[in-house]
Amino acid sequence: MPTNQTTAEAIRVMTICNACRYCEGHCAVFPAMERQTVFTQNNIDFLSNLCHQCGACYQHCQYADPHEFGINVPAVFEQARRESYTQFLWPTFMQPAVLHGGKFMATTLLLAISLFFLAIVGLSGMSKIFAPQVNFYNLMPHSVMAGAFSLSAVMVVVSWWMTLRRYWHSISLPSPGSIRMSTYRVALASALTLKNLDGGHGEGCYESGESPSLWKRRHHHLVLIGFVLCFFATLLGTFYHYSLNVPAPYGWLTLPKILGVTGGIMLLVGCAGLFWIKQTADQRLVSHDNGYGSSLTALLFLTSLTGLGLPIAKGTGALGFLLAVHLGCVLALFLNFAWGKFIHGFFRFIALLADEHQKTKKN
Amino acid sequence: MTSKTHFDVIVLGGGLAGLTAAITAAETGATVCLLEIAPRALRGGNTRHTRNLRPMHASGAFPMEGAYDFDEYLDDLLRVTAGDTNHALAELTIRESNHALTWLQEHGVAFQRPLSGTLHLGRTNAFFLGGGKALVNSLYRFAVQLGVHTIYEATDIALNISGDRFVDLTYQQINNTHRISGKSLVTAAGGFEANLDWLEEAWGPAAKNFLVRGTPYNKGDILRQLLDAGFKQIGDAAQCHAVAIDGRAPAYDGGIVSRVDSVPLGIVVNNEGKRFYDEGQDFWPKRYAIWGRLIAAQTDQIGYAITDAKAEGLFMPTVLPPLKSTTIDDLAKQINIPADSLQKTIGEFNAATVSGSFDHQALDECHTEGLPINKSHWARQIDTPPYSAYPLRPGITFTYLGVAVDDRARVQVEHGNPSENIFAAGEMMAGNILGRGYLAGIGMTIGNVFGRIAGREAARHAN
Ligand SMILES: Cc1cc2nc3c(=O)[nH]c(=O)nc-3n(C[C@H](O)[C@H](O)[C@H](O)COP(=O)(O)OP(=O)(O)OC[C@H]3O[C@@H](n4cnc5c(N)ncnc54)[C@H](O)[C@@H]3O)c2cc1C
Ligand code: SF4
Ligand code: SF4
Numbered sequence A: 001m002p003t004n005q006t007t008a009e010a011i012r013v014m015t016i017c018n019a020c021r022y023c024e025g026h027c028a029v030f031p032a033m034e035r036q037t038v039f040t041q042n043n044i045d046f047l048s049n050l051c052h053q054c055g056a057c058y059q060h061c062q063y064a065d066p067h068e069f070g071i072n073v074p075a076v077f078e079q080a081r082r083e084s085y086t087q088f089l090w091p092t093f094m095q096p097a098v099l100h101g102g103k104f105m106a107t108t109l110l111l112a113i114s115l116f117f118l119a120i121v122g123l124s125g126m127s128k129i130f131a132p133q134v135n136f137y138n139l140m141p142h143s144v145m146a147g148a149f150s151l152s153a154v155m156v157v158v159s160w161w162m163t164l165r166r167y168w169h170s171i172s173l174p175s176p177g178s179i180r181m182s183t184y185r186v187a188l189a190s191a192l193t194l195k196n197l198d199g200g201h202g203e204g205c206y207e208s209g210e211s212p213s214l215w216k217r218r219h220h221h222l223v224l225i226g227f228v229l230c231f232f233a234t235l236l237g238t239f240y241h242y243s244l245n246v247p248a249p250y251g252w253l254t255l256p257k258i259l260g261v262t263g264g265i266m267l268l269v270g271c272a273g274l275f276w277i278k279q280t281a282d283q284r285l286v287s288h289d290n291g292y293g294s295s296l297t298a299l300l301f302l303t304s305l306t307g308l309g310l311p312i313a314k315g316t317g318a319l320g321f322l323l324a325v326h327l328g329c330v331l332a333l334f335l336n337f338a339w340g341k342f343i344h345g346f347f348r349f350i351a352l353l354a355d356e357h358q359k360t361k362k363n
Numbered sequence B: 001m002t003s004k005t006h007f008d009v010i011v012l013g014g015g016l017a018g019l020t021a022a023i024t025a026a027e028t029g030a031t032v033c034l035l036e037i038a039p040r041a042l043r044g045g046n047t048r049h050t051r052n053l054r055p056m057h058a059s060g061a062f063p064m065e066g067a068y069d070f071d072e073y074l075d076d077l078l079r080v081t082a083g084d085t086n087h088a089l090a091e092l093t094i095r096e097s098n099h100a101l102t103w104l105q106e107h108g109v110a111f112q113r114p115l116s117g118t119l120h121l122g123r124t125n126a127f128f129l130g131g132g133k134a135l136v137n138s139l140y141r142f143a144v145q146l147g148v149h150t151i152y153e154a155t156d157i158a159l160n161i162s163g164d165r166f167v168d169l170t171y172q173q174i175n176n177t178h179r180i181s182g183k184s185l186v187t188a189a190g191g192f193e194a195n196l197d198w199l200e201e202a203w204g205p206a207a208k209n210f211l212v213r214g215t216p217y218n219k220g221d222i223l224r225q226l227l228d229a230g231f232k233q234i235g236d237a238a239q240c241h242a243v244a245i246d247g248r249a250p251a252y253d254g255g256i257v258s259r260v261d262s263v264p265l266g267i268v269v270n271n272e273g274k275r276f277y278d279e280g281q282d283f284w285p286k287r288y289a290i291w292g293r294l295i296a297a298q299t300d301q302i303g304y305a306i307t308d309a310k311a312e313g314l315f316m317p318t319v320l321p322p323l324k325s326t327t328i329d330d331l332a333k334q335i336n337i338p339a340d341s342l343q344k345t346i347g348e349f350n351a352a353t354v355s356g357s358f359d360h361q362a363l364d365e366c367h368t369e370g371l372p373i374n375k376s377h378w379a380r381q382i383d384t385p386p387y388s389a390y391p392l393r394p395g396i397t398f399t400y401l402g403v404a405v406d407d408r409a410r411v412q413v414e415h416g417n418p419s420e421n422i423f424a425a426g427e428m429m430a431g432n433i434l435g436r437g438y439l440a441g442i443g444m445t446i447g448n449v450f451g452r453i454a455g456r457e458a459a460r461h462a463n
Helices: A005-020 A029-035 A041-050 A073-088 A101-124 A142-170 A181-193 A215-242 A255-279 A292-313 A319-339 A341-362 B016-027 B045-049 B070-081 B087-097 B100-106 B132-145 B196-209 B221-228 B284-296 B328-334 B339-352 B442-462
Strands: B006-012 B032-035 B126-128 B149-151 B155-162 B165-173 B176-187 B240-246 B267-269 B303-307 B323-325 B387-399 B422-424
Touching (some): A005 A029, A029 A041, A041 A073, A142 A319, A215 A255, A215 A292, A292 A319, A292 A341, B006 B016, B006 B442, B016 B176, B070 B087, B100 B442, B176 B221, B176 B442, B267 B339, B284 B387, B328 B387
Parallel strands (some): B032 B149, B176 B422
Antiparallel strands (some): B155 B165, B165 B176, B323 B387
């Protein structure tokens, strides 16, 4: 693999960090760095994905700007991470989705909303879409929706499989079956608790400056839990529909609704929080990513907002339009799952797994 | 800029000593102004480059890995200074160091287990999580919260001292002159290690080839003014802590990463290609400080640490790769020393090694016999290419010359009573306790202990 500019800079930075090691206690990156004998494209792909962008090592670096070494680990790692997403993305012709994340989101969102709008018009006629509606299956049959999203889901899973196995092999992880269960457990725990966002002292990260804060971690938890709740709400809805023969819409006090509404609200709050943190972040830590990072937050926010709007719009003329927008958001979100920022979670989990694996191998 | 021009306490210098003094004084309710010569991004002096301090402690509770009691600490201090210490102040420092960890933790400083490669310090030294700059940031945050008036880029501070009393001072900021007065003055502006002219007075022209490991701002201006005002000097300028570092390091602020730990694994030659000292006398952390002086004594103040392939991976990685070659002749050419001389030195060295089992983590039995300068440990033949060379220069860490203080951190007058309102803390007065030698972590310990004493006493005087 040719080493490009970002990798060369990451290697320069890691060489200095490895001679210094003052940040050893902040996160998993530095102990992992010390285990490497040389720095290469492959272990930069590993180390950069292990970095959770907490900012501690930048705020505390004795060699940061204006020092002539100009060390900034989070900035170069953010860039390197994004390049690793690009490089391993399958199919490769989708790489612009990473390089121009904002445009990709805007285009897919617009197309998807139009598509659903036209589909509703096609399926139920122009007159119906703006007429007061109680049940959205009158606008678009359940089978059509389920069909469209099942197909998208298959596409998402296939591209995950292809993308992630390439990353997996490149950072020298052995076959999934030969990794110990306990290794998976520890890595999963670090991923889910966002252990590496605690600064090493439990007080949080330094994205917005010199004082540690736990808010990024909290908001990320809200988003993740909210997402999982919504995911289960959907699964449960599908189960009700096919197995119990109870079709939507569900009342406020049914399990799918409770999960969905709780999850949706958590997503709204969490995404707004993450967005706000990004706005107030120390500018030296963030690089211009053409909207790549924010597109996931934006889509999750819009999807839950429109999703929560549906029951409220029930019985009004807005339901049809809102449905098209909501389904458009969901479809754009699916595309983000496959080729957008969503994959950062998997890359990070795999990096955490590789870290744990290297540690157990060493002992 | 506020227009406030009178304070209870003025503190000069915002490293550990100054910050500790400012916080301590402000916590008693005093109004405090802290003047720092560096811009905000480079504040914190040498404290920014530190990683640990050495507190006396009764147990192995986190982050310590075992107890370190008063007697052992005092023994260590007396040993490294060869008795060149003010006993009363040394004992005071050690006793008070017992509270250093708690004090720092209460002010937001986090600790961690010893860094890899420093396990030998795990019992005696407490490591700052994220290093000295993390500590500096925490303390500034506290100082600001307490209302300490902090002024950066305060240059050309000129003290107005009448007799032995501080009256007021002027400083420049962005081409404007300001005058402020204070009831007490705490001087904590570090040593003069970045002042090569001053060092030259003691070291001669050799000083021009010294690299400064820490901040470029510690030029000793304040110290000089105190000495010129007649306060009592302690130590002499020829004493300084200088270690052997990579000759290619930045002229200032190279810090920890300029270290080269390969010396004990090979030989060191000067630019005539000759060895000049026992490279294997003891473990490198115990010896690197004498190597600064040894190299300062060579022509052009340069040395070369030469190793072969067998040494690779056995020492801490360096920032810059060594100069490398598959032949000794070519290596000599790269470092610009006579090839035949280097060949001869290595040939004689190889012939003098006696076989034994090599262990770089113990004082092993590999040594040489019959050379004018033998190597006591880790002596293996230099015979396996590629060969590596690191250029070495003296890197100055800090100076010992300072101002004499009493147990209340008041600066001493040559003959007579101490000043009633001028105090000193940190490296400016460390020579009272550490007359020579070095004990890892003692600098920061003195900074915190005397920072607290000076802050308390300065505030008390102001009330
Ligand atoms: C690379 C390196 C590593 C070190 N590691 C350790 C370690 O791990 N443990 C340890 O105990 N010791 C260590 N030391 C020594 C330690 O740095 C000092 O003992 C300690 O920082 C002294 O604290 P201080 O506050 O007196 O000085 P400093 O931290 O140097 O602070 C002095 C401050 O005064 C300011 N100043 C200077 N001149 C003026 C002026 N004229 N006007 C206004 N302000 C001025 C400076 O800008 C600076 O901010 C290390 C030193 C170096 C160079
Ligand atoms: S980020 Fe800076 S302080 Fe931290 S390990 Fe790297 S070089 Fe050292
Ligand atoms: S930014 Fe945070 S997570 Fe990333 S390397 Fe630095 S300390 Fe570790």
